[in-house]
Amino acid sequence: MKKSLLVKVLSGVMAVAFLFAGCGNTDKAGSNGADKSWDEIKEKGELVLGLDDSFPPMGYRDDNNEIVGYDIDLAKEVASRLGIELKLQPINWDTKDQELNTGNIDCIWNGMTITDTLKKVVLFSDPYMNNQQVLVVMADSSYQTKEDLAGKSIALQAGSSAKIALESKEDFKASLKEVVELKDNTLCMMDLQTGNVDAVLMDEIVARYFIQMKGEKYRVLDEGLAAEEYGIGFRKNDVQLMTKINDTLKEMAADGTITKISEKWFGKDISTIGK
Incomplete structure (x- = not known):
């Protein structure tokens, strides 16, 4: 066989090999590229939900160390209607998108704020609740406005939308003496109570x-920093799974189930999905 012909034959074999390798490397898809994310969840019979387990009332540990909350009740009802088990997986909130995109969890469902930055790496459900970032101070403090906190220290949760809200208020951030980033809001509130910081920026x-739950020890300043919406986060390609859960939530809104869950946790219906 001539050298030129041999090269052509080998090139053809390599091209076919790469073609088949590419077909076998589809992520959450069949050989034709179709999204199979819900089919895979249904087949394994389990949805792994990633959450910060110290984020009351959305998802947190109660006195019996059980994970409970508004989002947990919603997710349990969705799983029940879809005929699958729900696995609650606590994660480091600061690396939530990595936890999702490496396959350690199937979704993030824990009062996660929809942001332009996260939209680049996360597929969101319809918004299901409104929120805003606010400043919390001790009830007996003299602080009435955010301007009163000039030269003071505030705490916020690392990796949270509170940090994004603060970054958007450049003048306010520049006026502060210090910004302390902690693992969760509970630790932030503890720092506030002990006097290590003067305020906490949080949902x-x-x-x-x-x-x-804690009584009149704390007070929320009237002026919020940023309006937000909560959504459930999925991998960008998992449209089938997102749609299945999103549609189930709409059914729950239509038949009054979400209203009942909201009233249980908040005393009134503050949900927004399906409205």
Whole structure:
């Protein structure tokens, strides 16, 4: 066989090999590229939900160390209707998108704020609740506005939308003495109580619930920093799975189930999906 012919034959064999290798390397898809994300969840019979287990009232550990919360009740009902098991997987919130995209979890469902930055790497469901970032101070402090915190220290949760909200308020951030980033909001509130910081920047939903549970020890300043919406996060290609869960939530909204769950946790219906 001539050398030129041999080269052509080998090139053809390599091209076919690469073609088949590419077909076998599809992510969450069949050989024709179709999205199989819900089919795979249905086949394994389990949805792995990633969450910060210290984020009341959306998802947190109760006195019996059981993970409970508004989002947990929603997810359990969705799983029940879809005939699958729900596995709750606590994660490091600062690396939530990596946890999702490496396949350690199937979705992030824990009061996650929809942001332009996250939209680049995460597929979101329809928004299901409104929220805003607020400043929490001790009830007996003299602080009334965010301007009163000039030269003071605030705490926030690392990797949270509170940090994004603060970055968007450049003048306010520049006026602060220090910004302390901690693992979760519970630690932030502990720092506030001990006087290590003067205020905490956090989700209003969480702040109001925390104050309700802890009494009148804390106070929320009237002016919020940024309006937000909560959504459920999925891998960008998992449209089938997102649609299945999103449609189930809409059914739950239509038959009044979400209203009942919202009233259980908040005393009123504050949900937005299906409305």
